[in-house]
Amino acid sequence: MFFASDNAGPVHPQIMNRIVADNAGFALPYGKDPVMDEVRASIRKTFEAPDAAVYLVATGTAANVLALGCYTQPWQVIFASEISHIEEDECNAPEFYSGGAKIKLIPTKDKMTPQALRDAVARRDPEDVHMAQRGPVSITQVTERGSVHSLDELRALTAVAQEFELPVHMDGARFANALVALGCSAAEMTWKLGVDVLSFGGTKNGCMGVEAVIFFDPSKAWEFELRRKRGAHLFSKHRYLSAQMAGYLQDDLWKTTAKLANENAAYLAAGLKARGAHFMTEPQANMIFVSFPRAVHQRLHDAGAQYALWDAPLEGPQDEDIAARLVCDWSISRTQIDAFLGYF
Amino acid sequence: MFFASDNAGPVHPQIMNRIVADNAGFALPYGKDPVMDEVRASIRKTFEAPDAAVYLVATGTAANVLALGCYTQPWQVIFASEISHIEEDECNAPEFYSGGAKIKLIPTKDKMTPQALRDAVARRDPEDVHMAQRGPVSITQVTERGSVHSLDELRALTAVAQEFELPVHMDGARFANALVALGCSAAEMTWKLGVDVLSFGGTKNGCMGVEAVIFFDPSKAWEFELRRKRGAHLFSKHRYLSAQMAGYLQDDLWKTTAKLANENAAYLAAGLKARGAHFMTEPQANMIFVSFPRAVHQRLHDAGAQYALWDAPLEGPQDEDIAARLVCDWSISRTQIDAFLGYF
């Protein structure tokens, strides 16, 4: 009963098999392996972006901060939600990789609103040398509260960026979960809306440790390569990153695992709802923020269930309730979910 | 006939098997996986260092710069050989991770000499605020020219560091190759000589992508953890780093693969010597710097042999010779070496 995160399950067999299959003989290092050519072609096709520059790194934080670094000057601010991963969970890595830029937090309950973003951007005076300057907008899709921006909602955000001529980064650690939730194409959720660079997550969705950074504007390609090396994120035995991503992309496995994760979460949410739990937001992908009685929590804890307690305010719960974040990955079984629900 | 580097061969089966074996169910992320406990215990035992703090990262550059970062202030210099990896091959990562420290290059033909190191250290005036201040000493073992410092040579270097109370880092990307060349213990080559922190290489010696950072003084442990996260080098699915290292350490595989690599290089070197090639230095580990006739190079090149041309000055060769770096890993076969030699 592991609902603590989607970063703790096993590597999907199709991906592991690909790693093992590619483990023969010598392969050129540092991204010159032939499998990377396959990956690049596959991602360009998937995103309908024949000119995109595509790179692989091993952690989601690396993807985010290296991507943002290419679009941020040290005297600028990155506009991001106050609940974003780059603010809350990266221990000043964005500040480090941008040379000391500031993250300007957009007050956000769940999804960043265009109005809140616009207020924050407009307030910065681009002619005032005392004030940190406007920099990129970073949007998280799926949000850190488990919501999925609709295409219209995304468009309203990128419209603000375009109005002020700011670059747009998308933190897509759970890109696949969002995509299958919306049922749109990869292009529709990114460059067609004005996203300049995407962190395309693999790790949380069945890979071992790989994320793609996809530049729809390839002019930043060489700078990214230098930043990646300088950040110590260029792998010599790169072929094992390539193999993961190749296995992940093959036959749209990435959509399959994301669908499994979302369906698991929906199944769990339905079960919780039936048992009277309160939800912070309506779960749309594979994360659930929910409150339920402390006594249930005690029973679950005693039974070894793992999930994160949450201190964010929830509406509706009673004094005796606790709040929790429950995350489903592709690998969790209905048996485990049923067992979990059985403690209610 | 791949002699370009030891970063291009396959993962050793024992390591790959361990990765596959550990790919079941959920495991706590971020280094809290149980296999990491096993790795930690094993390294402490191997190094006879029960208090050592042990961490894993995925690249050699990350190991070096995160380790050095813990011992370097931004207004200091790192004393290192002018041919060191941190100077030549890390694209300013040490400067980045130290917040802008300087690498002060010790003139070096092959091994750093104590006298050259001492001159560089002594010249810095610790009371002169205008001058970048003395910081750590970084020693590369095996050197980037394929030599192995003897224990006495290492001791003479660390003695300089101790005289000036400077911390000592060892870049051990090829630590295993040096250890088996010297036939000493891991403790003898490190903390018994005064090494404070070691980059213990795995990637070049049969792993997929894993290096241990070993602090013999564990007081830097928490700082390292924060630096690793901030550098985006903390893996969520850490168990796959642990599994690699566990497979690498099991039954001293790391020594076995290093011995294979060194023996392959010795076999190749003997063959080259018999064919009249000139050596820049006597090969002691798994790298050979050698010159031979351009005509031979042409034949090898046409046959698809891969190795790096070298522009460093060699003694002895004739005008028609080229210089090359030949590296053997554990996986290259005698058949391939014989084939290579057949073109002479």
Added chain:
Amino acid sequence: MFFASDNAGPVHPQIMNRIVADNAGFALPYGKDPVMDEVRASIRKTFEAPDAAVYLVATGTAANVLALGCYTQPWQVIFASEISHIEEDECNAPEFYSGGAKIKLIPTKDKMTPQALRDAVARRDPEDVHMAQRGPVSITQVTERGSVHSLDELRALTAVAQEFELPVHMDGARFANALVALGCSAAEMTWKLGVDVLSFGGTKNGCMGVEAVIFFDPSKAWEFELRRKRGAHLFSKHRYLSAQMAGYLQDDLWKTTAKLANENAAYLAAGLKARGAHFMTEPQANMIFVSFPRAVHQRLHDAGAQYALWDAPLEGPQDEDIAARLVCDWSISRTQIDAFLGYF
């Protein structure tokens, strides 16, 4: 009628005379000039801090960020008011000088409250490697809205810092204005409350361009000297910084000019109040945040009056009002103030 800032008036004659008087012959550079000895002794006496380390720099931002840099690790946050100078007016200099730390903004209307500070500090988990860690608390006295924390209010803030063992910085760009407003001693407003390092402003209060950084704990002295040089803020002809500060301290000129400035502001505020203007906060030092009819503003503007329009929300004003910040320095005359009021 210049009320735009207190950084635009002339140097006080006593200070200029001292500069001219000290302009003879040779003086040792880089802070070894004898006048600096006099300054150091005077500040130690004034602050009843015989062990304090005292340094001079030329800008207020330099004082703040070099002082904070000594107490901030790159993976930490600086706790500061959302209206603080370090956040709003220093173009990411604190982030730059701390190596990429984050300023964690305390929601503040005017003065930081102990509760808001405590909430922000307590929320950070010092054992969670993903989260930027707790770092120093920076308090601005006079605040950027013209208020003066009472000693009790300051004590309540420093008590939070002490509870969590965090260092305390005071941005005292207008330290003198606060001191004379409270009528306390320099020691009472600083180290007796637990302030570790103070930016002691001179520039806004009659100097040409000089600020002292005063470390009540001198253990950071040498680090500060290195940071100052590395930041390019060490003056060769340091004697002219010393001369300014010596002239400023002599016969408590710094209190005299601060009193003048505060009295000018009180006189102006009284006049505005009599004319029905609305105040954002009760002016306590030399800054006034006020709203008045747009028509008055137009007349003032036409007459060449200079002051900053303010977009912060004010309570009370009507639709036709504008909001403004009016700052008085020591040099503005009652004639000018009367002239200004004459346009109402």
Added chain:
Amino acid sequence: MFFASDNAGPVHPQIMNRIVADNAGFALPYGKDPVMDEVRASIRKTFEAPDAAVYLVATGTAANVLALGCYTQPWQVIFASEISHIEEDECNAPEFYSGGAKIKLIPTKDKMTPQALRDAVARRDPEDVHMAQRGPVSITQVTERGSVHSLDELRALTAVAQEFELPVHMDGARFANALVALGCSAAEMTWKLGVDVLSFGGTKNGCMGVEAVIFFDPSKAWEFELRRKRGAHLFSKHRYLSAQMAGYLQDDLWKTTAKLANENAAYLAAGLKARGAHFMTEPQANMIFVSFPRAVHQRLHDAGAQYALWDAPLEGPQDEDIAARLVCDWSISRTQIDAFLGYF
């Protein structure tokens, strides 16, 4: 008898008078003062560069590192002489302000040679991501050994930069001394040769503390302004920097004081030569590197003469000789020089 540096003499009366004269009433802060307009116009005229962007800072290190920062990426190297001020005397400020770039030292006895520069530049492979990349060339005129590059020598250096399309910075802390030594125009020694940005020194030549940064290509102007603020080098009471520079430029005072300094040095050098002293290089500006008997040194020391001992190797001196650096500024009198020589 003060020959320790040219940073310890008094401010020239013409400059001090201008400071005093400009100390009346209010002046707009942060470089918007009207005197800055005068300064800008004067420098543009002097350099025959009507489009140049002109800024003032207070220290030579600030001028150098802010100028270089605009032309250096963190993954690049700055090519500079191994005896340059940016390497030897700025405590890693260039590394700090460039975000962690490396200074690649050109082996230099006195003046950088085009061949040594070219070798260092050519060696860097612009397609090798592992290697720090080519960045700007920094040339010091007058050199730190007191020599003056001829226009031809400068042209040979900038030709290398142009061949590789690298920007050129000139550290002109003693620009005036070089200019009057060569008898050329300011344009001839800078942009006509391909210099992109100049640190134009004032402090060592009679000012209190002011240096101009002159961008012949004004496209970097706004970036410089942001970098200056972020570095905490933007003065609020900027008018006192402007006043210094205005006084310095008026009636070519800067050339007058430079001539005085050079003539003083020539007079001293002639006296030393007549007394049998050995010179490291032929003095061309206001610095002399010389050796003379230890007994003379002892007498001078006892008499209170101040100068720096030098440990650099000199040719010619005998065992009983010491080596010294003697610097003359504009203010030292012939009486003092004669007194100094009297101890030989």
